[in-house]
């Protein structure tokens with residue numbers, strides 16, 4: 001990432017400057033990269049020894065970039081939900097590839113051994129602490145919005161705190177569901193979770209994937225499927241009730257707003273870390 005300073009005549013006559021190797025601040029090393037579709041990829045990086053986070057939180061990550069005006073290197077950072085659970089030795093992220101996106105147009109080319117910047121200050125609202133106790137928890141995601149739930153779904157607390165855990169994931173195409181599909185399969189056969197929570201824990205976990213632009217077994221936006229009652233019928237549960245249900249939302253802005261409006265109609269109230277209630281929302285971060 002270091003830029004060479006061109007040697008001009010003037011510079012050549014001065015005492016030679018010590019070449020400056022720009023160290024990447026808060027560097028972590030990429031350990032694995034997986035491309036899911038031409039628009040989606042996930043990657044794993046080393047975890048700073050001191051980093052503690054609550055499942056569902058996000059951190060700022062990025063790469064160094066050269067400032068067009070000054071020619072100096074500076075960090076280009078974006079918020080990324082941590083997709084791995086808090087007990088994992090490494091950190092996992094799930095990202096979209098935006099062709100013209102300042103960060104993801106470059107980030108999509110990372111390889112194991114490369115360094116990225118990771119600011120070790122986790123924050124976020126999609127945490128258990130922001131919800132009152134309940135019987136059933138819903139995770140509503142579109143696209144890469146599944147990332148914080150990939151963390152929460154691998155956290156034993158999710159199954160300890162709730163009798164039922166429902167993940168809904170709406171994507172445009174079938175290939176975009178693959179990350180979530182494999183995640184669910186992995187969780188269902190996870191021996192450590194089974195040991196911690198009991199063999200039958202995965203019976204608590206329900207998965208409701210839908211597509212909107214490509215044929216799949218269940219088509220439609222989750223919002224429409226809830227409004228028509230179809231989603232509740234398919235899952236064999238009653239519509240959301242503040243006495244029983246808790247929910248977390250992470251998707252594109254329109255999706256978040258539409259669900260918020262529906263939840264308020266069901267009588268659910270939005271919570272926060274300092275004021276736990278029935279549901280919490282976070283935007284899936286796009287480049």
Ligand code: A2P
Pocket residue numbers: 142143170171172173211212213221222223224252254255256258
């Ligand atoms: P649709 O194909 O009908 O727009 P995106 O990739 O644009 O972020 O969208 C991801 C998924 O979220 C798509 O399946 C998209 O459906 C769906 N979606 C977009 N807006 C909403 C909304 N307001 N409510 C529910 N689903 C939505």
